Amino acid sequence: MSERIGAVPATYMGEGSGPRAWLLTTDHKRVAWLYLVALTVFFFLGGAMAVLIRVELATPAGDLVSDDAYDRLFSIHGIIMVWFFLVPSIPATLGNFLLPLMIGARDLAFPRLNLASWYVFIFGSGFTLYSVIAGGVDTGWTFYTPFSTMFSNSYVSAAAFGVFIVGFSTIMTGINFIVTVHKLRAPGLTWFRLPIFVWTMYATALVMVLATPVLAASLILIVLERVFGIGVFDPGLGGDPLLFQHLFWFYSHPAVYIMILPGMGVVSEILPCFSRRPLFGYTAVALSSMAIAIFGFLVWGHHMFVSGQSAYAGLVFSFLSYCVAIPSAIKVFNWSLTLRKGEITFETSMLYALGFLGLFTFGGLAGLFLAALAVDVHVHDTYFVVAHFHYIMVGGMVTAFMAGIHFWWPKITGRMYSETWGRIAAIVTFLGFNLTFFPQYVLGFLGMPRRYHAYPPEFAFWHILSSAGAVVLALGYLMPLFYLGWSLFRGPRAPDNPWRATGLEWKTTSPPPPHNFDETPVVDGPPYRYPLAEDGA
Amino acid sequence: MxxxxxxxxxxxxxxxxxxxxxxxxxxxxxxxxxxxxxxxxxGYSVKYRAGSPADRSGERSRSAPLEIAWTTATLVVAFAIFAWGAVLFMGREHxxxxxxxxxxxxxxxxxxxxxxxxxxxxxxxxxxxxxxxxxxxxxxxxxxxxxxxxxxxxxxxxxxxxxxxxxxxxxxxxxxxxxxxxxxxxxxxxxxxxxxxxxxxxxxxxxxxxxxDTLAQQGEKLFRALGCSGCHENSTAVRAPDLHGVYGRPVALANSQTVMADERYLRDSILQPAREVAAGYEPVMPSFDGLVDEGELQMLLSYLKSLSPKEASP
CATH class of the missing domain: 2.60.40.420 (Cupredoxins -  blue copper proteins)
Structure with a gap:
């Protein structure tokens, strides 16, 4: 590995301590840490609410919390998980940390903008948290009108305004990533030599920049109608409630891809590494990320098949939804084929990545049911939808996030963690997840509607399974908090490249120096050149 | 079960x-x-686990025929499912x-x-x-x-x-x-x-x-009680159009467009009468927004529909 002259090499972690050195840093690696801490807090906050929801639903009667409290629980669970965890999750933490390292740059294109985005994020999310403490919000994360504008008695304006502010942080990150990928690639690092993680960060950033302003506009219109009575969505004021749904899903469907593309990027790094094989069909995987980013903008109406939208619009949106399924399917096939003829080992991050592959596939296949018009009429707004998007968002994205955190943990912290505990957590998470969410597919088919505080007793069997699963899943997510926390301070020192991985980030020290590379690296070939010469293959 | x-x-x-x-x-x-x-x-995970004796010769990291094949197969299956769901769905319309x-x-x-x-x-x-x-x-x-x-x-x-x-x-x-x-x-x-x-x-x-009373009769009573009949009845249909047979037929508008007199048109004409005024009439009708609730609107619509022969409905 790299030669170390003198005593301990300088790392970004040793570059001054204390609040000022962290809170006023412009180092992308430290900003990634700021995000990681904030997002971890939000993840467990949102998760705690999910556990409360599942405990309530363990019995058919609504007997643990009141109707209003239940509505506030699922609303803030959704708002926190979507905007304060999933959207920034991988981009703002792993993306922030790795994007410059992977392309051989010293930092992102706009380091101050990067820090500013974190402050905007904290301010906006704090604003929304205030609305929760002040009395909560009960509109669901979807803010459907005219309920949100004219009928809800909760703190809708504050919550929506907080999300509006957080949107700017998303846009800042997006702009930063786009410019960085265009302008700061190392010599020789052409587009088709980029790791897939960089491709997905780029595709995600494009969607962030193009879609988030629409969300901002729709949230501001909600505040205007609610506070000033300007009629936009409420028919009583001459507005159209479906207009809001069009605006909202024009953002929120692409946002689904903001939430899953980065996960696809992470597993595209991990599967080749632990298979000791190049990624199968690199070009197809890279281009399918872009296809997803583009087609993702054309399918929003599939959330509205029974909303009163024209049936002919429904036809078009259903057709386009099947088109967007194809690049995802292509990726799954390519990931699976990557394992062929490899020398596969099952480190923690590989187990998470394989878990992602299974859960994402079964979540994606459920999408075929939902895009089929006549079937969607039945399962729309039922637990089938809840199961589908949790398979993608939690089974897919959160699992990929865990895979990525474990994969790059030695690089980020310079420490190793316990593989045994890591593998146990990965397996517990996988089992707990399926126990929680598979029963929800059955519930949805049976006709159990979403957002129900109480339900008829014939649904109880599947709800009890789901609630039991939630406890297991919570355990699976709590475990890493402990063994990674231990590793951060007590773990054995990590070598520069513990997984024998390709990629520029592994060419520098663990943890990297503040300026990332002592010399600007030069790239002379494609990514994923596994097996390495030193593998002896 | x-x-x-x-x-x-x-x-x-x-x-x-x-x-x-x-x-x-x-x-x-x-x-x-x-x-x-x-x-x-x-299967791959077991067969190609590190150190297994499986044959690893002939490995490759791309295959154009394979990729074209699965892309095409996915397209065909996806469009078949689309068509099936769409045909069932369109039955909702009729x-x-x-x-x-x-x-x-x-x-x-x-x-x-x-x-x-x-x-x-x-x-x-x-x-x-x-x-x-x-x-x-x-x-x-x-x-x-x-x-x-x-x-x-x-x-x-x-x-x-x-x-x-x-x-x-x-x-x-x-x-x-x-x-x-x-x-x-x-x-x-x-x-x-x-x-x-x-x-x-x-x-x-x-x-x-x-x-x-039937729903249409309830609507008719409301039609009189609200004073609609004052202008829209046969004998007095000078300031306002007679509504017999209007539902389900095209209506010429003052702005020289034509709209179908469906439920949407009738409902809007009660709540926002100035928006689509029938040709030949002054926009003198007041809005009934806030004066009739949704239930009463349904009665009125039922009455207006009853003024058109059944086969004319869209």
Whole structure:
């Protein structure tokens, strides 16, 4: 590995301590840490609410919390998980940390903008948290009108305004990533030599920049109608409630891809590494990320098949939804084929990545049911939808996030963690997840509607399974908090490249120096050149 | 059903078997593909685990024929599923001509239904087996959604417009009616029953509910009480158009456009009369926005529709 002259090499972690050195840093690696801490807090906050929801639903009667409290629980669970965890999750933490390292740059294109985005994020999310403490919000994360504008008695304006502010942080990150990928690639690092993680960060950033302003506009219109009575969505004021749904899903469907593309990027790094094989069909995987980013903008109406939208619009949106399924399917096939003829080992991050592959596939296949018009009429707004998007968002994205955190943990912290505990957590998470969410597919088919505080007793069997699963899943997510926390301070020192991985980030020290590379690296070939010469293959 | 654990909803409408065929076909395809991929990944994981004796010669990291093949196969399967779902879905647009039309109204947090004979019920909907029923849906406040799992039908009730859902019950029984669109505090309490009855039982049930005015007659009374008849009756139709036979026909507008006089047009003309004024009339009609509620609008629409011969309805 790299030669170390003198005593301990300088790392970004040793570059001054204390609040000022962290809170006023412009180092992308430290900003990634700021995000990681904030997002971890939000993840467990949102998760705690999910556990409360599942405990309530363990019995058919609504007997643990009141109707209003239940509505506030699922609303803030959704708002926190979507905007304060999933959207920034991988981009703002792993993306922030790795994007410059992977392309051989010293930092992102706009380091101050990067820090500013974190402050905007904290301010906006704090604003929304205030609305929760002040009395909560009960509109669901979807803010459907005219309920949100004219009928809800909760703190809708504050919550929506907080999300509006957080949107700017998303846009800042997006702009930063786009410019960085265009302008700061190392010599020789052409587009088709980029790791897939960089491709997905780029595709995600494009969607962030193009879609988030629409969300901002729709949230501001909600505040205007609610506070000033300007009629936009409420028919009583001459507005159209479906207009809001069009605006909202024009953002929120692409946002689904903001939430899953980065996960696809992470597993595209991990599967080749632990298979000791190049990624199968690199070009197809890279281009399918872009296809997803583009087609993702054309399918929003599939959330509205029974909303009163024209049936002919429904036809078009259903057709386009099947088109967007194809690049995802292509990726799954390519990931699976990557394992062929490899020398596969099952480190923690590989187990998470394989878990992602299974859960994402079964979540994606459920999408075929939902895009089929006549079937969607039945399962729309039922637990089938809840199961589908949790398979993608939690089974897919959160699992990929865990895979990525474990994969790059030695690089980020310079420490190793316990593989045994890591593998146990990965397996517990996988089992707990399926126990929680598979029963929800059955519930949805049976006709159990979403957002129900109480339900008829014939649904109880599947709800009890789901609630039991939630406890297991919570355990699976709590475990890493402990063994990674231990590793951060007590773990054995990590070598520069513990997984024998390709990629520029592994060419520098663990943890990297503040300026990332002592010399600007030069790239002379494609990514994923596994097996390495030193593998002896 | 096994051990009392439900795995599938009841099938109680003419639509349910068709939807279920597609659902089970998708389920079979999903499991076939899912199990194939799982077997592939698990098989590779075992066969090519590090240090295994498996032959690794002939490895490759791309294969254009394979990639073209699976892309094409995915396209074909996806479009076939699309077509199947689309054909079933378009049936929603065309209720049978002899369908019974029932007015459904959602409000926080109850369902109200009115039968053509004027019978009114709350959180229950009685329908005959074997006869198509169209429920025209309106909402008094926020968006609700009419969902009967056993019938495989769902339709949002959106304030400010009329939507429709139709079904033909095939089995007598009591079936869950849910509100499927989150509507506030007691959303999960906005539930009821659809009671499907043999036609003779349905007739007897209607009889028992008492024979007051029909829905159209209630609308006619309202039409007079609100003073609409002052301008719109035959004898006085100078300031305003006569409304006989208007529903379901094209109307020439003062701005020289033509619109179909459907429920949307009639409803807008009552609430926002200045928007689409019929050609040849001054825009003198006052708005009834705030003066009539959604239930009264449904009565008025029922009356106006009764002024047009049935075969003229769109």
């Amino acid at each position: 096994s051990f009392g654990i439900p795995f599938a909803p009841e099938q109680a409408s003419s639509l349910a078997p068709g939807v279920d065929h597609l659902f089970y076909a998708l389920l079979a395809f999903t499991f076939a593909l899912g199990i194939f991929l799982s077997a592939l990944v698990i 209720p049978p001509a002899d369908a019974i039309e029932i007015a459904g109204l959602g409000k926080q947090w109850m369902w109200q239904f009115r039968h053509p004979g004027g019978q009114r019920e709350i959180d229950e909907l009685h329908v005959p087996v074997g006869r198509a029923v169209v429920v025209s849906l309106a909402s008094q406040d926020v968006i609700h959604s009419f969902f009967v799992p056993a019938f495989r039908v769902k339709q949002d009730a959106v304030p400010g417009r009329t939507t429709h859902v139709w079904f033909t019950a095939t089995e007598p029984g009591r079936f869950h009616l849910f509100c499927a669109e989150y509507c506030g505090t007691e959303h999960s309490g906005m539930v009821g029953w659809v009671v499907a009855m043999q036609p003779e039982d349905y007739a007897a049930w209607l009889e028992r509910q008492g024979s007051g």
